[in-house]
Amino acid sequence: MRIGELAKATGTKAETIRYYEREGILPTADRTDSNYRDYSDNHLAALTFVRRARQLGFSMAQVRELLALSNHEDNPCQDIDRLVQLQLTEVERKIADLMALRDELGQMLRSCQADKIGECQIIGSLGRQSVM
Amino acid sequence: MRIGELAKATGTKAETIRYYEREGILPTADRTDSNYRDYSDNHLAALTFVRRARQLGFSMAQVRELLALSNHEDNPCQDIDRLVQLQLTEVERKIADLMALRDELGQMLRSCQADKIGECQIIGSLGRQSVM
DNA sequence: ATGCACCTTGTAGCAACTACAAGGTCAAGC
DNA sequence: GCTTGACCTTGTAGTTGCTACAAGGTGCAT
Incomplete structure (x- = not known):
């Protein structure tokens, strides 16, 4: 083809x-x-x-590893498992980060009752280290 | 400084x-x-x-927008709110994607009981369109 | 034979930094 | 006074994982 x-x-x-x-x-x-x-x-x-x-x-580098591992049929499965576990941990970390982020963004939206930017809580909160 | x-x-x-x-x-x-x-x-x-x-x-482009908006104190807050809302929606989408991904990775790990790559469910499942 | 969809290689661009290289400046210590 | 070392300057190139051209060759239907 x-x-x-x-x-x-x-x-x-x-x-x-x-x-x-x-x-x-x-x-x-x-x-x-x-x-x-x-x-x-x-x-x-x-x-x-x-x-x-x-x-x-x-990542591309991880795909290379997966490919290399999958070409040796007699190798123990552990190495593959380790890569998948690593990726799972990474994904869980990202989810936690994004959930914290979502909460902050939601908090910003709820806190802003002003109608002019001069009083906007969102703009104000961006200038500080952390909103929460 | x-x-x-x-x-x-x-x-x-x-x-x-x-x-x-x-x-x-x-x-x-x-x-x-x-x-x-x-x-x-x-x-x-x-x-x-x-x-x-x-x-x-x-994004950098969004930061530029936020900066531009925050420099006009008399503007209505709505434009800022809209950007934050947009970002919130985007973050929620990413969370959903990553949670689906996490479930797939978890499923892969649980399904692999083999000890040789020749029998590895993970390697097998990567070759198919979707695991779930 | 002419059009059009497909293929080829090579190069440059995207986001948002990060990492040099080659050199200038400044304060401390001898 | 001179060196050492930490800091600063500019400019350029690299990172990841593609994506988008440009300029030209091929295959097939009409």
């Missing part, structure tokens, strides 16, 4: 696929006589894996 | 402060005879405002 088809099948832009190849995240594709990239089902599987991992918030 | 002192006072790197000045986010500083930047309390307040807004997840 050509790059456009693979792009459509995985919801990835062709430019992104070429970028992954350049970065060594995807194996190089075969070429047709006219120098078009020619992909197999293995490439489809690989790209699906990469996109899914990226959607789950893994 | 010099840039290092302002940096320490606001928890901002000196390079970032210069960057803000270049970008027009902060007013230009006075200069000493030896061409060092010389900051006043007004600069301290402005930088505190900017850093606080950035911590709350506002």
Whole structure:
């Protein structure tokens, strides 16, 4: 299959696929006589894996690790588990941060009853170290 | 005060402060005879405002808007409220996304009882469109 | 044969910093 | 008076993960 088809099948832009190849995240594709990239089902599987991992918030470096680990079938699963656990912890930290942020923003909105900016609680609170 | 002192006072790197000045986010500083930047309390307040807004997840463009609005004391508060509301909605969306992500990662960890990568559910699930 | 969608490479741009490099300034200590 | 070291200056390039061109080649239908 050509790059456009693979792009459509995985919801990835062709430019992104070429970028992954350049970065060594995807194996190089075969070429047709006219120098078009020619992909197999293995490439489809690989790209699906990469996109899914990226959607789950893994960095490119982590995706590389996941790929390297997944290529050694006899390795213990622990290393993979560790990466997933790390990512889970990171995601939980981000959720906590954002929830604190949400509370602050909500507090700002509720506190502002003024109708002129000169009296605006929001503007005032931005100038202080913390609102809460 | 010099840039290092302002940096320490606001928890901002000196390079970032210069960057803000270049970008027009902060007013230009006075200069000493030896061409060092010389900051006043007004600069301290402005930088505190900017850093606080950035911590709350506002983009540089939004910070510019907030600054512009806060400089017109007689303007109605509504425009500020709108920006804060927008940011709140965005943060809530991110929280929802991350919570879905957290659930998927948690599910992956729980499902993996194998000890070899060849049987690893996690690796398997990454190759599919969605785990859940 | 002509149009149009697709492909190629290479380069530059995005956000919001961060990290140098190469050099100037200032205060303290000997 | 001179050195050391911490600070400052400008300018440029790197970071992450793409995305957007530009300029040209290919494939297929009409």
